[in-house]
Amino acid sequence: MSQVLPDAAAAGTFDANAALAALDGVGTGRLLHVRELAGRAPRTAGWPDWVNPQVAAAIRGAGIDELWSHQRAVADMAWAGHHVVVSTGTASGKSLGYLLPTLSAVADGASAPTGRGATAIYLAPTKALAADQEARIRSFAVPDVRAAVLDGDTPTDERRWIRDHAALLLTNPDLLHQTLLPGHERWASFFRALRYVVIDECHVYKGVFGSHVAGVLRRLRRIARRYGAEPTFVLASATIASPGLHAEELTGLPVTEVTEDGSPRAPMTFALWEPGGKPGGNATGASDDSRRSAVAESADLMGALIRHGVQTLTFARSRVGVEVVAEMVRASLRYDGADSPGSVAAYRGGYLPEERRELENDLRTGVLRGLAATSALELGIDVSGLDAVLLAGWPGTHASLWQQAGRAGRSGRTSLVVLVAADDPLDTFLVHHPEAIFDRAIETATIDPANPFVLAPHVAAAAHELPVTEADSVYFGKTLRPVLDSLVSGTVLRRRPKGWFWARDDRPADHFSLRGGSDDDIRIVETRTARVLGTVDAARSHAAVHTGAVYLHQGRSHVVTELDLAATTAHVVVGDPGWSTVARSVSSFDIQQVEREKRWGAARLHFGTIRVRNQVTSFLRMLPSGEVIGEHPLQLPERELVTRGVWWTLAEEELLNVGVTADALPGALHAAEHASIGMLPLVAQSDRWDVGGVSTALHPDTELPTVVVYDGYPGGAGFAERAYDEAATWLMATRTAIASCGCPNGCPSCVQSPKCGNGNNPLDKTAAVIVLDRVLRDRAAD
Numbered sequence: 001m002s003q004v005l006p007d008a009a010a011a012g013t014f015d016a017n018a019a020l021a022a023l024d025g026v027g028t029g030r031l032l033h034v035r036e037l038a039g040r041a042p043r044t045a046g047w048p049d050w051v052n053p054q055v056a057a058a059i060r061g062a063g064i065d066e067l068w069s070h071q072r073a074v075a076d077m078a079w080a081g082h083h084v085v086v087s088t089g090t091a092s093g094k095s096l097g098y099l100l101p102t103l104s105a106v107a108d109g110a111s112a113p114t115g116r117g118a119t120a121i122y123l124a125p126t127k128a129l130a131a132d133q134e135a136r137i138r139s140f141a142v143p144d145v146r147a148a149v150l151d152g153d154t155p156t157d158e159r160r161w162i163r164d165h166a167a168l169l170l171t172n173p174d175l176l177h178q179t180l181l182p183g184h185e186r187w188a189s190f191f192r193a194l195r196y197v198v199i200d201e202c203h204v205y206k207g208v209f210g211s212h213v214a215g216v217l218r219r220l221r222r223i224a225r226r227y228g229a230e231p232t233f234v235l236a237s238a239t240i241a242s243p244g245l246h247a248e249e250l251t252g253l254p255v256t257e258v259t260e261d262g263s264p265r266a267p268m269t270f271a272l273w274e275p276g277g278k279p280g281g282n283a284t285g286a287s288d289d290s291r292r293s294a295v296a297e298s299a300d301l302m303g304a305l306i307r308h309g310v311q312t313l314t315f316a317r318s319r320v321g322v323e324v325v326a327e328m329v330r331a332s333l334r335y336d337g338a339d340s341p342g343s344v345a346a347y348r349g350g351y352l353p354e355e356r357r358e359l360e361n362d363l364r365t366g367v368l369r370g371l372a373a374t375s376a377l378e379l380g381i382d383v384s385g386l387d388a389v390l391l392a393g394w395p396g397t398h399a400s401l402w403q404q405a406g407r408a409g410r411s412g413r414t415s416l417v418v419l420v421a422a423d424d425p426l427d428t429f430l431v432h433h434p435e436a437i438f439d440r441a442i443e444t445a446t447i448d449p450a451n452p453f454v455l456a457p458h459v460a461a462a463a464h465e466l467p468v469t470e471a472d473s474v475y476f477g478k479t480l481r482p483v484l485d486s487l488v489s490g491t492v493l494r495r496r497p498k499g500w501f502w503a504r505d506d507r508p509a510d511h512f513s514l515r516g517g518s519d520d521d522i523r524i525v526e527t528r529t530a531r532v533l534g535t536v537d538a539a540r541s542h543a544a545v546h547t548g549a550v551y552l553h554q555g556r557s558h559v560v561t562e563l564d565l566a567a568t569t570a571h572v573v574v575g576d577p578g579w580s581t582v583a584r585s586v587s588s589f590d591i592q593q594v595e596r597e598k599r600w601g602a603a604r605l606h607f608g609t610i611r612v613r614n615q616v617t618s619f620l621r622m623l624p625s626g627e628v629i630g631e632h633p634l635q636l637p638e639r640e641l642v643t644r645g646v647w648w649t650l651a652e653e654e655l656l657n658v659g660v661t662a663d664a665l666p667g668a669l670h671a672a673e674h675a676s677i678g679m680l681p682l683v684a685q686s687d688r689w690d691v692g693g694v695s696t697a698l699h700p701d702t703e704l705p706t707v708v709v710y711d712g713y714p715g716g717a718g719f720a721e722r723a724y725d726e727a728a729t730w731l732m733a734t735r736t737a738i739a740s741c742g743c744p745n746g747c748p749s750c751v752q753s754p755k756c757g758n759g760n761n762p763l764d765k766t767a768a769v770i771v772l773d774r775v776l777r778d779r780a781a782d
């Protein structure tokens with residue numbers, strides 16, 4: 001039986017505070033903080049007179065009569081040939097800023113004798129986004145603008161047409177890397193006319209992936225130059241700190257930033273919510289009275305909002321979480337008969353365009369009352385117009401937070417956003433420190449294009465495209481020569497009088513992918529069907545898919561029957577044995593080079609190159625209650641990782657002076673290490689799995705108590721360096737997160753880590769706070 005719900009939306013009003021009041025007594029938790037964010041009036045600008053008349057007519061025809069001030073600024077700058085990046089809020093119309101100049105150039109160029117006087121490349125991080133943008137451009141129906149999507153699925157004969165005729169190419173960096181650049185001779189006429197390169201959602205290009213994209217863009221500039229073209233780069237980013245700097249690191253060019261948002265913003269009521277239950281279950285966080293999950297709590301809140309007549313979108317961090325939210329809400333609505341259960345959907349991603357349109361339509365018409373989604377929705381469907389957004393756990397970065405929160409609210413009306421804290425140190429810290437959410441500069445997107453592990457394959461690929469000379473250091477930086485020398489000694493390149501040439505029979509692009517993934521990744525093969533389920537990168541494989549491991553793949557439980565390292569394959573069978581597994585390992589590191597150092601009184605902070613050794617030695621089988629039912633030894637080789645790390649040291653006697661005994665020291669350092677890894681995303685766009693840590697009461701190189709946090713990728717990814725730059729902010733927040741957690745002896749919200757190789761032992765929460773206080777005592781401001 002279903003009843004008609006009161007539809008607040010249809011009535012044309014939405015009272016965010018009334019909706020918030022409806023959450024009173026719902027779930028297990030409590031409302032910690034409410035922040036009213038004021039709206040913003042629009043700033044408009046007229047149309048520039050350089051816009052091609054047909055482009056102007058088409059876009060005005062789509063109902064756009066005025067530009068926001070930032071759109072005009074970006075368009076003018078790009079038209080004048082200045083590289084520019086726009087970084088403004090969700091739904092602020094960033095695309096018009098780059099569409100006006102690119103479409104105008106392409107339309108103007110249609111009258112050239114070749115019919116293709118100007119070309120442009122639009123790069124999106126996903127196929128879906130490129131397809132959406134193409135559909136949008138087609139909907140403008142500008143005569144003479146031939147736009148086409150080129151991705152891995154484009155058939156060969158279509159590729160040929162695109163190569164010879166398309167003027168606006170919508171594609172992704174991977175395809176540039178694998179197809180366009182290696183085959184540049186066939187694309188010569190396209191490159192000769194290249195006027196614009198648009199890089200949309202450029203904040204996504206961070207870490208190792210971002211560094212690889214920077215390599216591709218340098219190769220692109222070099223090839224364009226070969227054909228006499230020097231394209232203007234126009235980048236668009238979600239709100240991040242220093243977008244200009246990020247754009248410059250990506251492209252290697254001077255880039256002007258436009259950050260003043262001229263679009264109007266509706267007021268927003270933003271609430272912070274902490275689930276109930278005691279922080280501090282047992283070591284696995286699985287005891288009955290431990291803190292309730294953000295997912296379950298969000299489902300309760302979502303159900304209450306829907307019952308109150310509020311259409312609600314909930315973001316969860318994982319696909320499993322999304323399914324759980326949708327199922328719990330459906331069940332609760334079914335139980336009280338308030339709604340038909342079908343009116344809450346889970347958005348899984350990977351939909352066809354028609355399916356996405358249908359979902360959008362169901363939301364618009366109110367057939368769907370609720371939707372649960374992962375962040376995949378950030379790049380995909382248009383759901384603007386919902387009244388409330390719930391975030392089940394901190395989405396990882398401020399950029400994602402505002403992007404997801406920005407999904408709430410329709411033209412000019414107040415919206416409600418609720419962040420529900422997950423059970424980890426960063427979430428707990430943030431909901432108790434609203435200023436870190438609302439008043440703090442947002443993160444920068446960190447990349448490191450000079451990482452030799454990233455640079456070398458791109459230099460090799462560049463040599464395959466066109467022999468490299470020393471003059472190419474304008475693209476590849478001052479370390480080009482040593483990189484070339486190492487590629488020659490590795491017989492990848494050969495030196496000849498005219499430069500460095502590719503020396504092998506195969507193609508460099510076959511050897512590496514931009515999104516990680518290399519020859520030694522482990523394939524997960526389902527034994528019964530011989531189907532490949534996916535891959536695990538080599539660095540994580542020993543801990544994740546050792547023989548006997550229970551491995552979750554897309555929410556389904558599998559047991560690894562054999563890890564065959566020689567064949568780089570893990571054989572698995574589907575099934576849930578009723579227990580989970582945790583790998584145990586031993587780690588150590590040595591310092592190869594100190595690159596930067598600062599002193600805080602007796603404490604020292606360093607950044608540099610380290611070599612981490614890690615060996616998985618055994619695994620534990622654990623019941624859902626957290627009870628360990630056995631430890632099983634493993635025979636796996638030691639792995640080595642040369643990477644960049646940030647480490648701090650402090651003499652043992654200094655710690656003794658503040659009451660940390662030799663007995664307490666290992667647990668204190670270990671606890672501080674865990675919490676600082678958990679808090680790193682506050683200053684760098686990383687997540688827990690991007691970085692690792694080691695702590696030791698006596699390190700052979702420093703001869704002191706030492707804690708290191710390092711990038712989990714060969715050569716580094718920029719996270720540790722960011723932590724070094726903002727060490728005071730980072731370690732202060734770490735100290736606060738531990739000190740303010742209400743648990744007695746450490747819990748997942750403060751010092752326990754789900755990926756600890758030592759089974760979260762030893763950990764000393766109280767001593768960790770004393771150690772951090774002492775480290776920070778004489779700190780200099782960053």
Ligand SMILES: [Zn+2]
Nearest residue numbers: 741743747750
């Ligand atoms: Zn705790």
Ligand SMILES: [Zn+2]
Nearest residue numbers: 756757758760
């Ligand atoms: Zn640990």
